[in-house]
Amino acid sequence: MSAHASHAPNRSGLWDYLTTVDHKKIAILYLIAGGIFFLAGGLEALLIRLQLMYPEIEFVGAKTFNELITMHGTTMIFLAVMPIIFALMNAIVPLQIGARDVAFPFVNALGFWLFFFGGVLLNTSWFLGGAPDAGWTSYTTLALNQYSGRGVDFYVLGLQIAGLGTLIGGINFLVTIINMRAPGMTFMRMPMFTWASFITSGLILFAFPAITVGLVLLMFDRLFGGNFFNPDAGGNVVIWEHLFWIFGHPEVYILILPAFGIISEVVSTFSRKRLFGYSSMVFATALIGFLGFMVWAHHMFTTGLGAIANTLFGLATMLIAVPTGIKIFNWLLTMWGGQIRFPTANLFAVGFIPTFTIGGMTGVMLAVPPADYQYHDSYFVVAHFHYVIVGGLVFGLFSGLYYWWPKMFGKMLNETIGKWNFWTFFIGFHLTFFPQHFLGLMGMPRRVFTYLKDQNLDMGNFISTIGAFGMTIGTILFMINVVVAAKSSKRAPADPWDGRSLEWAIPSPPPEYNFVQTPLVRGLDALWVEKMAGNKGMTPAEPIGDIHMPSPSFLPFLMSLGLFVAGYGFIYHNYVVVVIGILATLACMFTRSVKDDPGYHIHEDELEEKGVKA
């Protein structure tokens, strides 16, 4: 025993969260940080919409407008929705596969802190001389020194640091899902959310290195006089476009697949039916993941790749509609004949289906290269991707949050506020983005800070801005709901929705070791199988015994802080600071690798409850 402490290190409050390696606490960190960035991105969106509310006004002006659209897109994609997805993955995936922990708890914490410090670095640009202004796609040469300010340096370094965090997070989930499933949890018995997280993690692994390289090259061009994207010295701007979209297109599937997973869970639970066509759902998810890598050039139809390339990429893109269609039919058939209930979680899930379908349809329209020459860089594209990302992913996230909130926090969200939350957000959303299809078709280009009077653009823009207020109200209602839930004294039961998968078999919130005894899985919808067999809970797969836990550590925080400091060193060309920052990070890495973490044990008699309960 000697090397092992037998008690949990006593840490509380902030210090607990700064050092935690518990996936459930890391989930909460991701949720809080992602939530804050979501509010920042939302505020930026509101300012954009105010500037566009009336023609020819000078509300924020052209320069700030460029910064706002750049930061809005970048923040939302990298710092808001990705982390909230990671929050849900962290909170739920280990529970759904019956694991005590993730494969690499330390790396998990490191992933969070890298994302966090990357995001903070990026956002400090607002106060340090101006935010990046070259669009979230940061196309070169626009993003080179000649045409944009220091803000792009913040973009390059902030995203690099945050991206590393995402990458190691992806590896962690892959290994967790492959190696840590409970006995009997075969791949074809995994809940759809876990499947989606699995494929998403695979996409992260193969997509993020591409943007890592793109960012390195852009950084070299901007900071060290490189010439990758400088046509005067033989550079080639299309390389950036390729690298960005080789990452960027899979990224949109990295975002949407977890939402698909959530919808599958929610729809089946609230229809009291197993998911229709489970194996075709798994197949469709994998196929979408695969095709996601084949279609990046549909963002570059107008770049001049040539007719053959455009045709092939156009066709490959349209193919994605097939597995996506399979999913939509399966959800509908799951509801068909089910005993449907409509708590807020299911409202968002059901609202998701038609909304996302519209986004998919405009996607297919965009995938026709000659037609795309008309739509490209117009508000039509803006409408398309907001239908899929907000109407798809954000609806999915709201659904998932209402569904799993009791599991994560042990408190139920209020249903009345929830319904108001849904309807204001849903109506606000469609008011905002539906008119943008027509604005685009009438020729309104994206990324321009104003438009002329009497071009038939006034009405659409006005409605769109009103809609944005609706979404704002919805978001505020959600925050109110969170506070109300936190204040309420009623504790959520272990299984409030009559759930089907393993996470509902343990208390809400789960104890730090998740399962007292690793459960034995005897079919798809593991908990439901036991319920149908008349059992009170899961059948255990092992006797009760001591549980080994990893120790908390401050190193992930310090390692990320080191890179954060080095980031500023690069931005301000102060190489002493760079060296200090990187040495600090390396020192932490070496400390970690030399000092083994023996962890600690939770004793049998300290376990909260005996047996695996339902």
Place this chain on the structure above:
Amino acid sequence: MANHHAHAVLPDEPEKATLEGKNKVLGFWLFLGGETVLFGSLFATFIALRDQANGGPTSQALFDMNLVAVATLLLLTSSMTSVMATLALHRKDLKKIQLWLTITVILGLGFLALEIYEFVHYVHEGLKMSTSAFSSAFYTLVGFHGAHVAFGICWITLLQLSATKKGLTVVTAPKFYLACLYWHFIDVVWVFIFTVVYLMGMIGGKVG
């Protein structure tokens, strides 16, 4: 059970004897998958820009194949010695592991020294980072690999130092195994660099 790391009898394949070990090995393979995409992107960029010398020195004018051949020889030999270290790991022979890894590190250092010499030489010949798109792509791709070699040398050395105290256990075994795997990977990458950057660079002309 898992807490009494048996110093006496080490299981077969000690690197995969525990769940932690298994996780590490799998996680590292996945990480190498990501690294493959990373180097793939750098290679693609280099290939797109290799003829864009912008009036500066071209690869044909610069490259000295004798130097590169020696560097390649050193690195490939070090790959073999790292395999010997892995074999010794499977025989649970710490002394041999340490011996083979020491040779690996020395060969790696030799490679790195030649590369630094090469870069300094090119800068004198007028090839700076900012000279052309070709120069940027060259220094980035080859330098990235060099940085990986440097990191590997530090990593292996540190591992060797700490293992003298800790011995070969189910905790240290996966670390040795992964370090060897990593070293092998960067050697494989070098084979591609040798072909794409140097051999193709000597021939010159457009590809495809």
